[in-house]
């Protein structure tokens with residue numbers, strides 16, 4: 001288990017982290033979400049020993065992370081950290097060797113990850129000559145070539161084209177299946193929803209919501225219905241008890257039902273106003289859950 005336990009961090013009078021706790025199991029993909037400035041990078045930097053927590057600790061397999069433990073983590077920093085003048089393959093080999101890989105293992109891993117991340121034809125190029133997206137891929141390869149036990153990635157998908165997103169997503173899923181806990185931060189919530197088994201939303205210095213997307217939906221409480229009645233009378237649903245109209249556009253209505261509201265009463269009201277062409281429960285997206293959690 002990778003455990004972030006009660007992290008507190010203050011910069012001057014800015015109380016960034018006020019007791020951040022979450023855990024990522026081996027083989028779990030954890031999407032770390034939060035508004036700009038919420039403290040995601042700070043949390044990851046504390047795990048990597050690049051910032052010091054005022055309180056709390058990060059543990060891997062029950063032991064507080066120290067420099068030896070961090071050697072076994074593949075980390076992608078937000079500020080990126082490549083040597084611009086070095087060639088791609090030389091640079092990746094260097095990172096793999098730095099993390100203790102033998103020369104043969106390093107060569108094998110560099111060949112594999114450059115192939116998998118679409119960099120095979122860039123192996124001999126200097127990093128500074130690559131496009132930003134390709135530099136990003138090299139940075140990801142750098143986090144992966146040492147065969148890490150844990151992956152901590154700060155916005156790994158930002159700046160990648162759709163093919164790059166897919167190859168990184170495939171690589172992370174494959175690493176997860178091999179038992180690696182993966183934590184990544186992202187503002188691309190559609191990707192987080194698609195890839196992650198667990199999500200944590202950081203706001204006001206704490207994790208304000210966490211769990212599977214299904215669990216977050218269940219915690220949300222309200223039930224939403226989408227009802228389409230193409231020639232409905234405007235405002236037809238407002239009088240149904242326990243119902244709030246979320247949006248209404250040319251007969252396409254989204255409703256929020258409180259716990260006591262009866263969806264059959266909604267259906268009856270819809271039928272009274274016209275022909276019902278769509279009547280279904282609507283699951284809030286992660287974007288909507290995020291907005292709710294951050295605003296609460």
Ligand SMILES: Nc1ncnc2c1ncn2[C@@H]1O[C@H](COP(=O)(O)OP(=O)(O)OP(=O)(O)O)[C@@H](O)[C@H]1O
Pocket residue numbers: 011014016034035036037038039040041042043
């Ligand atoms: N070295 C530092 N000195 C002072 N303040 C800092 C330092 N590093 C971070 N902060 C502050 O800590 C807060 C959290 O920043 P952090 O980069 O961790 O957020 P984030 O969630 O990663 O944001 P983003 O999504 O924009 O990358 C911000 O208010 C930032 O200004």
